[in-house]
Amino acid sequence: MNLYQPMPMRVERVINETSDLTLKSFELTFENKTDQKAFFEKYNPGQFCQFSVFGKGEAPFGIASAAWEGPFVRFTVQNVGSLTQTIHNLQPGDLVGVRGPLGNGFPLDKLKGRNLVIIGGGCAFSTLYALTKHIMYKEHRKDYGQLTIVYGARNSGLCLYKADIESWYDRSDMVIHQAIDVPEEGWDHHVGYVPDVVKKVAPAPKNTSAIVCGPPIMTKFTLPILSELGFPPKEIYTSLEKRMKCGVGKCGRCNIGSKYVCKDGPVFTLAELNDLPQDI
Ligand code: FES
Missing domain, CATH: 3.40.50.80 (Nucleotide-binding domain of ferredoxin-NADP reductase (FNR) module)
Structure with missing residues (x-):
């Protein structure tokens, strides 16, 4: 699995979660069985993915489904800006890119x-x-x-x-x-x-x-x-939520002291947070 390269995934289902339509869930399936296998071998609740709409951009979202629900992977996206508006416009059948699962997840x-x-x-x-x-x-x-x-x-x-x-x-x-x-x-x-x-x-x-x-x-x-x-x-x-770009500990965008939220987190204990600089 190349974590820099988005896996192609297809939108299977779009669910309006809230009455004001600001939150929608997207259930995506893998275009390729090798990606699906590699994803579920590594996935742990609490991890996130970088979700990309080709030509528009990429952003991190937590994974909202358990592995046993597969083969789909669910993301719940709040519409807060231009990329999330583009995601909200997606329809079943559309193709998107996903990198992940990333981060540590819950222990x-x-x-x-x-x-x-x-x-x-x-x-x-x-x-x-x-x-x-x-x-x-x-x-x-x-x-x-x-x-x-x-x-x-x-x-x-x-x-x-x-x-x-x-x-x-x-x-x-x-x-x-x-x-x-x-x-x-x-x-x-x-x-x-x-x-x-x-x-x-x-x-x-x-x-x-x-x-x-x-x-x-x-x-x-x-x-x-x-x-x-x-x-x-x-x-x-x-x-923790931090501005993330690479998602794999390389770009330095998400560091707090010596820790990278994307790689060492996003899940931390309060004991670990107490040892970090308090700018979170
Ligand atoms: S997002 Fe690049 S180092 Fe964490």
């Missing part, structure tokens, strides 16, 4: 045998969705302890992956805390910001790891709450 082996608290907000929840789907898979579920999800969106129309998340409420092996910022008629889950919900539901730290991905402001206020609850820094994981 699945280290998390085995532990309870997990997965905390997310906004479109950064996409890689946590992939992680949750990985854990919930019948052959993987026994490897992990109790699973608690805290997921927030600004309003109910912006909640991602609605059908799956609704179905998770029926499961006895996980606890879901969904939140929106302000009250809405018909909403019977939490109301409030994610850090406040974490404080309210106060997950116990014993034999538990916390994994946090969301907008920087959400992460900034959630990490100290987890520390107050007694989670040690080495058991708090978060994923």
